């Protein structure tokens with residue numbers, strides 16, 4: 273789908289001086305925008321074809337460290353270049369930055385110009401193509417939950433990330449009065465994203481002080497991931513412009529509710545909802561049942577893609593709406609998978625396992641791969657669960673630590689077949705490194721607990 277700026281319109285806007293800067297961005301393993309700020313004249317004259325970046329951009333951690341152990345790049349290999357090839361269908365205005373437009377890039381091998389298989393956009397495109405070969409398109413929506421804080425990023429960093437104060441004083445779930453007080457950030461966020469061609473549905477207060485949710489209308493899977501990535505960046509930029517901080521950490525305080533990113537999914541054929549069968553129970557087609565059976569069965573294999581950091585696993589706890597069981601339920605928020613739009617053309621499945629820190633390309637790709645496997649193998653969907661699923665002893669439990677999720681990822685024959693060894697090995701290494709880094713740290717908790725009493 274074209275974004276809101278054609279290349280010709282960009283050229284005119286550059287000619288008139290309306291646009292002077294083009295952000296040329298790729299998406300890294302963490303789902304962040306990385307790239308360069310081009311003078312717009314240079315972009316429209318030449319760089320629209322391609323530019324280059326160091327290939328370490330798909331092998332760093334959150335802090336831009338260069339961990340060893342990746343097959344794709346290393347110090348020994350000299351950290352060469354990738355090609356960043358602008359996908360001109362993603363050109364858009366960036367209304368919250370003066371005189372600025374943005375384009376997303378596909379990441380290509382420097383010599384062969386073939387897609388780099390572990391680049392997040394390529395990982396998702398590969399699964400979309402597999403689904404297309406079966407005759408279906410995926411429509412997805414990812415909800416974005418995050419916290420707004422009183423102080424700015426810089427103030428919070430200088431304070432050592434201590435005594436964090438969210439922007440509001442009480443649980444603001446669906447609250448109009450409290451969210452009115454946050455419109456200084458949230459109104460420009462909605463309006464700027466909308467003007468950038470991102471179909472914002474709404475924002476709402478969430479179930480904790482300072483917690484927000486942004487909903488974007490469902491769209492083809494690649495667009496959905498692009499929207500999520502740009503919106504997440506915009507949340508932080510607009511919060512920063514207004515002197516506040518926004519955080520997508522899934523669990524910033526042990527006593528506060530965590531932030532998630534629920535993923536709504538449905539398959540379509542010839543622009544018709546293929547998950548819907550008017551004559552079937554709950555309106556669920558056989559296709560939908562097979563897809564869901566795959567999603568549920570392989571959730572432990574792909575949990576890493578829904579929860580990629582140490583902190584992601586702090587969110588999974590009983591009685592917090594963050595699910596830990598791979599079962600499905602009809603409109604029940606304690607199950608990992610919730611059936612929504614029952615009996616209507618909007619019938620869909622919502623995965624509730626993912627944290628607000630997921631990379632939407634990788635998460636969607638892994639879930640599509642699981643659904644495709646369910647369809648290919650005509651897997652049988654177990655009956656829905658009901659009641660409080662936290663207490664369901666029979667339900668499959670997803671890995672509860674990054675260490676465990678790394679092992680299910682490494683040993684997943686299904687993911688290796690669906691995504692390829694190169695991709696699985698690459699992300700297994702990313703997961704291992706995250707754990708190794710954490711294991712090296714001596715935490716405040718263990719010092720306070722044991723300093724005198726151990």
Ligand code: ADP
Pocket residue numbers: 411412413414473487488489490536537538612617618619620
């Ligand atoms: P809830 O509040 O129950 O989570 P919403 O009605 O707000 O549900 O919808 C949540 C998300 O589901 C929205 O982003 C919406 O665009 C998306 N959605 C609606 N229909 C579909 C569909 N058929 N396939 C995928 N996502 C959908």
